[in-house]
Amino acid sequence: MTDPRARLERLASTLGRARVVRAVGVALGWALLPLAVLALSHVTLGFPTYRGIVAVAVVTALVAIAAPLLQGNAARVTAIDAALWVERREPRLQWTLVTLADADAVHDASLTAYVRTVAWDGPAFAEARRRVLRAAARLVLVVAAFAVALVPWRTRPDAGAAILRGTPSRATPAGADSPDAVSVTARLMPPAYTGVAARDVVLDGGVVDAIEGTRLALTGASGASRVRVTVREAGDSAVGGLVALDRDGDSWRATVRVGTRPLAIRVADGVADRSLTIAARPDSVPEVTLEAPAADVVTRDTTALIAIRGRAHDDIGLRDARIEWILTTGGGEQFASKVGVLGVRSGALGRETSVAGTLSLATLGTRPGDVIHLRIVAHDGNTVRGAQLGTSDTRTIRILRDEDSVAVEQLPPSPVDTSVISQRMLLVLTERLVGAERRLARQAVVDESRRIGQLQGRLRRQVGAIVFMRTGDNPSGEHAHFAGDGHDHTAAELARTPAPRTPASVLAAADRATAVNLALEDHGDETPIVAVNRPLLEAYNAMWDATRALETIEPAAAIAPMRSALAAIQRARAAERLYLRGAPPAVVVDVARLRLTGTDSARFEARTPLSALPDAGATLAARLDRALVLLARDADAARDSLRLVRLDALVARPALARALDDALAAIARGTDATGALRNARRLAADGASGVGASPLWSGALP
């Protein structure tokens, strides 16, 4: 026999292994108990999630293992412990082995000799190994029990994750579930007035569009006792309202009505959850455009015929459209009005219709001072919230009195609109010519450039006619020059220009044309006439530059002035409308003299400061941040959170919702979603910083 002390050390080691394995087995055995309770709850109530159960089981097992270790029960087995264990089984040793194992005891060579006479180590090692094997066998049993509890969910690919995600697994799609899952049919039924047929949808966690008033019918042939349908509206803080089921035996039916906000619908049956987001789309109000008259009308002619023309468009269908007029007569404090309609169209008008009519001022019996307001109105056929009214802009027809000191007989003539189209067309032609210049023969370039130049010149004359007709000047001027206009004028050119214009001369011409020193309103120093004419004059001059470049076969050089001309015409079109009544009298109050001279006393109630409104954008951004943090720990829970953020973003932040769609699609495909998530994060951050930044109220103009 080798040294008894060395043998004892080896025995202690073997016994220690047996104790550790046994402790692990016992701990896992205890962990099975809460696991079983949670699994039962999950199956019956759908709570907690699979991953939650696993987490609880692991934590419980770790605690169960750590507890005996911390208490010292599973501390290392020493040689003395091993010796005592042997002595209890071999009385012949007479405590000699313990004495030999005790390093502090006085050792005698006779002790060692006696211990060697007793055959203790063979049986002891055999028993110790049996203990190890028994503990290991128990551990295997417990682990098998864990596997029985947890593995069934794992053996169905993605099924456990689907519970977390709220979506059916790819392996068990809706309608073709595993034997335990309830088969669900979902059908979207738009309102009858839309004429859109019902369609089936799949509860696959995606987003579908539906118009307001649509009903989602969910039906199942089984599982009436365990199916739960919940609905959450975008913006709701609640988890989701429970939808009442219409049960018939084991089959069931639930109906959800789509309102104005997006909805998230979940169908849980204890085995799998399915979800669908419905992006509610309101029925648009009809868009109505009044094409003629194109601007307000001022006239002295009480017998004029006013041609009215317009269009109406609706996303689903129009029910009626008509021209509506209000004639107001009177003055001072006495006004009377008449209301009428023209060009009524009704019935199934489709998505687009036109309306036209002629208003005879003579038939209406108009008199000087009367005002007529015209507009086109149209209703759609919405039966959910009632027919919706769309209106065009209103045109005002004013019949001038003799004493009205207004020299403006009409607003900027409509040819300006034609100029925009033509100028844009010429610009496009020139750009094409420049692009094709290298491929074309020289003569072809020359011909095309001159042809465009001629068209440009003709258009320029039209604009000149508009400008100078309204300023009362001679439209024959070849080019309107003024100091600092940037043109390189030759002496010959200047000589051909009989009266070079300056801004001052143009303003003077405009004032002459209006015959009054108009200071209609506070628009700087410009009268509306000049506000329109200045950009037209710029366009007129830019067209001259363009014409010259085209006639000298330099089409590339013509593009810049052609663009300037187009932009100037656009500005002229956007110039303020004319206000004929002039500015109100300015009364300046002597505030300092009056300050607190009032004798009436006030008694007002105490006010409490208002709290700042929550910033919806910042809230969404914070929720997105939390979901992104969660992504590293629990991808499925993070995906659920992202879906809810997307739901709330559908109305308030559609761009963010689209970005989240991309991210969720990438996650579903198993591809890298970093870029899409980064984009979503950027959009959320942009919204958070820009929303609600109202300026301070500031009555003082800078």
Added chain:
Amino acid sequence: MSRFTFCTVQYESGDWDSAPLVAANVIDAVARFTSIDVAPSGVVVPLASDDVLRYPLIFLTGHLPVRFSAAERAMLTKYLARGGLLFVDDHNHDIDGPFHRTCTEELARVAGPLARIPTRHALYRSFFTFENGPPNTSHELNGWGDNLVHEHLLGAERKGRLAVVYSNKDYSSEWSFHPENRKFISVDNVRFGVNLVVYALTR
């Protein structure tokens, strides 16, 4: 904080400038009864202009039909969403006249349906106390026009505060006198204008 400036809004369809002296009278009353730093004259701002966003209270009046342009409608929607107060007064004194019908229709599209403002509303206690709601005008008391005393103003709220105050009482006529003539008035109901200003600035 910058000074308060009374703002009259200019809209395209009607006679927005029918009561040019209202601004001066309200400014006079604000100076007379409060320490609010007030600009000595009002401003006129097109309703379609971004400039309206600079004023906490804007005033709209007229006799003729009100039809907002798309730009005016959009800007007014933005203004109300940002916490501004629109005070509208029908310069007519009639029932269901052209201004009333068209303006309330337009306001309903922008701010939602108008409802009666109760006489206990904070608007009537924001500075002076008007126990019986909006002060009556001489037009009403003299039986002019519709021969009716309008007991209530109409309004629309946003997040617990008035965003639109609509009046059929013809304050536009009542307050459209030169401030120097205030001494001849026995009952100064321009004080209600002070309430409007204080409400707009503090609520």
